[in-house]
Amino acid sequence: xxxxxxxxxxxxxxxxxxxxxxxxxxxxxxxxxxxxxxxxxxxxxxxxxxxxxxxxxxxxxxxxxxxxxxxxxxxxxxxxxxxxxxxxxxxxxxxxxxxxxxxxxxxxxxxxxxxxxxxxxxxxxxxxxxxxxxxxxxxxxxxxxxxxxxxxxxxxxxxxxxxxxxxxxxxxxxx
Numbered sequence: 001x002x003x004x005x006x007x008x009x010x011x012x013x014x015x016x017x018x019x020x021x022x023x024x025x026x027x028x029x030x031x032x033x034x035x036x037x038x039x040x041x042x043x044x045x046x047x048x049x050x051x052x053x054x055x056x057x058x059x060x061x062x063x064x065x066x067x068x069x070x071x072x073x074x075x076x077x078x079x080x081x082x083x084x085x086x087x088x089x090x091x092x093x094x095x096x097x098x099x100x101x102x103x104x105x106x107x108x109x110x111x112x113x114x115x116x117x118x119x120x121x122x123x124x125x126x127x128x129x130x131x132x133x134x135x136x137x138x139x140x141x142x143x144x145x146x147x148x149x150x151x152x153x154x155x156x157x158x159x160x161x162x163x164x165x166x167x168x169x170x171x172x173x174x175x
Contacts, residue, residue, distance in 0.1 A: 001036060005061050006047040006071040013069040016042045017026070023047075023066065031056045048076060079107060083145040084129045089113070089120045093135070104133040121145055 014082040018040070027035045027049065036050040044155060047066065051057070061073045093101065098111050098120060122142070124130065132139050 002054050003076040004049050004051060004057065005074050005076050006066060008045060008071040009072050012138050014171060015045055015047045015107050018067045026040050028154040030059060039167050080127060081123055081125055083121060083123050084142040085145045086122060086142055088118050089135055091108060101136045102133060104130055106130050
C-alpha cells in the first residue's frame with residue numbers, strides 16, 4: 001500500500017472544509033477500486049490517500065485542485081524508508097545530474113536540493129541511514145533530515161498579527 005498526500009498551495013485554505021462525500025465520489029471516479037482510505041489531518045492541514053498500486057500515482061499527481069482549493073501533490077514514504085541530508089554539494093550540480101553522480105550502498109529513492117542551498121535531501125530504502133554517500137568520487141557524511149516545524153506565518157516577532165481569521169487554530173490569537 002502506498003500513501004500519497006495533498007497540501008494546499010495557499011496557506012489560508014483549510015482542507016477540513018471539504019465535503020467528505022464529494023471527496024470520496026471524486027477519488028472513486030479518478031482511481032477506480034484503487035483507494036483504500038482517505039484521511040484529513042486537521043492539525044497539519046494534509047489530505048492523504050492510501051492506494052493499492054503504484055500505477056495510479058501518475059494520475060493522482062495530475063490533480064491540482066480539490067473542491068475550490070488548489071493543492072500540491074506529495075508522496076509519503078513508509079516506515080522502511082529514511083531521509084538524510086548531505087552538505088557541501090556544489091551548486092553547479094543540478095538535480096538531474098545528482099541522480100547519476102550519487103552512489104550509496106543502500107538503494108536511493110529520491111534526491112533533491114533543499115531550496116538553493118548546498119544541502120541535498122536524500123531518501124533511502126532502509127531502516128537506518130548509511131554513514132556516507134559518494135557524489136562522483138567525493139565522500140559526504142549523511143545526517144538525519146529534520147523537517148522545519150510548522151509555523152503560523154501571519155505572526156511576527158513583535159507579537160502583532162494581520163487579520164487572523166483562524167483563531168481556533170492559532171493559540172496566540174487568544175491574547
